[in-house]
Amino acid sequence: MSGRRDKKTAAVFVLAAVLPIILLLLSLNIGAYRIPPKAVLSTIVGAIFPGGGEAGPSPYADILFRIRLPRLLLALFAGAALAVSGASLQALFKNPLVFEFSLGISYGAAFGAALSVVFLGRKVPPQAAAFVFAIVAVLAVLLIAGKSVSQIVSVLLSGVIVSAFFQALLSLVEFFANPYALQSLIFWLMGSLGQATWSDLAVTLPIIGVGVTVLILLRWRLNVLSLGDDEARALGVDVRREKVVVIVLAALTTAAATAVTGVISWVGLIVPHLVRMAVGADNRKVIPLSAAYGASLLLVADDIARGAASFEIPIGILTSVVGIPFFIVLLKKSGKIWL
Amino acid sequence: MKVRVANLTFSYGEFTLRVAGLTFAEARVTAIVGPNGAGKSTFLKCLASVLPLSRGAVFVDGQDLAGLSGKNRARLVGYVPQEPAFTFNYSVLDFVLTGRAASIPVFSSPARHDIEAAREALRFVGLADFEGRPFFELSSGERRLVLVARTLAQQPEILLLDEPTTFLDPRHEMEIMELVRRLAVEMKKTVVVTLHALDMAVKYANEMVFMKGGNVVASGPPGDVLSERLLKSVYDIDIGILTVAGRRLIVR
Numbered sequence: 001m002s003g004r005r006d007k008k009t010a011a012v013f014v015l016a017a018v019l020p021i022i023l024l025l026l027s028l029n030i031g032a033y034r035i036p037p038k039a040v041l042s043t044i045v046g047a048i049f050p051g052g053g054e055a056g057p058s059p060y061a062d063i064l065f066r067i068r069l070p071r072l073l074l075a076l077f078a079g080a081a082l083a084v085s086g087a088s089l090q091a092l093f094k095n096p097l098v099f100e101f102s103l104g105i106s107y108g109a110a111f112g113a114a115l116s117v118v119f120l121g122r123k124v125p126p127q128a129a130a131f132v133f134a135i136v137a138v139l140a141v142l143l144i145a146g147k148s149v150s151q152i153v154s155v156l157l158s159g160v161i162v163s164a165f166f167q168a169l170l171s172l173v174e175f176f177a178n179p180y181a182l183q184s185l186i187f188w189l190m191g192s193l194g195q196a197t198w199s200d201l202a203v204t205l206p207i208i209g210v211g212v213t214v215l216i217l218l219r220w221r222l223n224v225l226s227l228g229d230d231e232a233r234a235l236g237v238d239v240r241r242e243k244v245v246v247i248v249l250a251a252l253t254t255a256a257a258t259a260v261t262g263v264i265s266w267v268g269l270i271v272p273h274l275v276r277m278a279v280g281a282d283n284r285k286v287i288p289l290s291a292a293y294g295a296s297l298l299l300v301a302d303d304i305a306r307g308a309a310s311f312e313i314p315i316g317i318l319t320s321v322v323g324i325p326f327f328i329v330l331l332k333k334s335g336k337i338w339l
Numbered sequence: 340m341k342v343r344v345a346n347l348t349f350s351y352g353e354f355t356l357r358v359a360g361l362t363f364a365e366a367r368v369t370a371i372v373g374p375n376g377a378g379k380s381t382f383l384k385c386l387a388s389v390l391p392l393s394r395g396a397v398f399v400d401g402q403d404l405a406g407l408s409g410k411n412r413a414r415l416v417g418y419v420p421q422e423p424a425f426t427f428n429y430s431v432l433d434f435v436l437t438g439r440a441a442s443i444p445v446f447s448s449p450a451r452h453d454i455e456a457a458r459e460a461l462r463f464v465g466l467a468d469f470e471g472r473p474f475f476e477l478s479s480g481e482r483r484l485v486l487v488a489r490t491l492a493q494q495p496e497i498l499l500l501d502e503p504t505t506f507l508d509p510r511h512e513m514e515i516m517e518l519v520r521r522l523a524v525e526m527k528k529t530v531v532v533t534l535h536a537l538d539m540a541v542k543y544a545n546e547m548v549f550m551k552g553g554n555v556v557a558s559g560p561p562g563d564v565l566s567e568r569l570l571k572s573v574y575d576i577d578i579g580i581l582t583v584a585g586r587r588l589i590v591r
Binding site for chain 2: 091237
């Protein structure tokens with residue numbers, strides 16, 4: 001029994017290591033402009049080994065490396081960010097139903113980014129504004145929950161309130177935005193990876209990279225923190241400090257992703273649960289696997305978003321349409337999974 | 340190691356816990372007894388530094404626990420909660436491994452010797468074959484043993500157990516108490532345990548502490564302190580003590 005389980009876990013890990021790379025190579029072939037797969041491959045080889053591929057720079061290099069690659073990298077990083085911060089917050093609040101949305105992070109970030117785009121003319125980078133308001137939202141949730149912060153109901157309730165508040169502020173920004181800004185704001189809110197430029201990514205990818213890496217390093221610590229404040233403290237953990245670190249990292253990575261992609265829901269909930277179903281609850285496995293599968297999921301979602309129809313489907317709508325039915329099934333089965 | 344409590348006060352709302360002075364000796368089992376709401380568990384949590392003291396101090400071999408980092412404190416004092424606050428279905432080994440938190444740097448995961456310590460702890464409580472089992476599949480008796488094992492993996496000198504026998508059937512109740520005694524006798528730990536079962540306290544404890552309304556009303560070896568009058572004043576009901584063949588039996 002345990003041998004079979006180990007084999008399954010090993011398979012899940014191997015797949016996690018190769019899936020994002022394979023999907024990345026496949027996704028380079030998808031797009032409005034058709035490029036033959038062979039040309040894609042030779043362009044990549046040519047870029048990695050100059051002079052080794054076909055003679056001269058490939059005519060497709062511009063499309064592949066300036067338009068498609070940043071978008072695909074954003075999908076990978078944003079997916080990893082959302083899934084890892086979701087998984088970490090679930091462990092931290094010892095509740096499998098918590099994710100970025102329940103702490104107000106997503107809408108706090110969305111409001112911050114909108115504020116920057118509409119009113120500040122990007123003078124304050126949207127990523128920075130998104131992060132500031134993501135942190136404001138989390139702090140508000142923690143303050144409202146107050147001393148009962150270990151009681152999950154009060155945290156969730158505070159999260160709902162704060163999310164609603166920032167949604168209202170977001171509407172206010174929409175109300176005052178000029179028609180052109182409004183249009184781009186609404187498309188951005190529905191979630192889209194199409195805006196990705198290298199200059200945005202130069203800020204976003206390092207933030208996500210660092211945040212996700214540190215959370216992965218904290219993976220075993222999350223097992224200890226998931227026991228609750230009292231037990232973790234008795235085990236010698238500086239609970240307050242480590243909790244703050246995890247929350248800040250989760251807010252940071254989510255905000256960095258949201259500032260470029262817009263609001264993409266449910267990835268932080270779906271992916272960690274799929275991973276737990278496959279390999280169990282140990283965060284030493286759940287956190288790194290969530291990174292890999294979150295990245296893969298968002299990449300596939302984006303492929304569908306830009307490849308399935310003649311127009312681009314907003315990816316936030318796509319993840320919700322798939323995510324909510326999944327969540328309902330999860331709730332129905334919940335007794336079996338974690339109680 | 341010797342634990343000394345000096346002028347400990349803890350207040351929460353209307354309730355105030357006051358322990359003027361008390362010592363717990365090495366290689367002995369001390370049972371804290373008293374009615375519900377007497378402050379037994381609160382006292383234990385104060386000893387474990389899970390709750391912050393309002394005033395006073397807890398000394399371990401003369402060292403004030405409040406002056407220690409969480410890490411160093413956890414190497415001295417281990418706390419076994421009554422029921423684990425549980426959300427995720429970890430395996431028994433993963434759960435026991437969390438007891439190693441104080442010895443593992445923040446950004447690291449358990450190493451081979453941590454896993455060995457966890458297995459050793461599981462062997463001591465008799466659950467060597469359970470390491471791969473999901474925690475939620477265990478009976479409540481087995482869960483209590485796993486909780487004790489986790490605290491053993493922590494390798495503290497002082498073990499504080501909060502009502503380890505509540506909700507257990509007589510056999511598992513005795514198994515846990517035998518284990519508690521072994522912790523003191525074989526491992527030379529300082530063991531403090533809160534109990535409702537007076538008969539278990541009388542049978543297994545070297546010392547008893549009687550609490551009521553947040554205060555210690557009596558303490559000492561069961562043979563010295565135990566009397567029908569004390570029990571009446573602590574529990575407000577008549578509890579008889581019969582001596583049969585040299586053993587004291589609690590009769591209600």
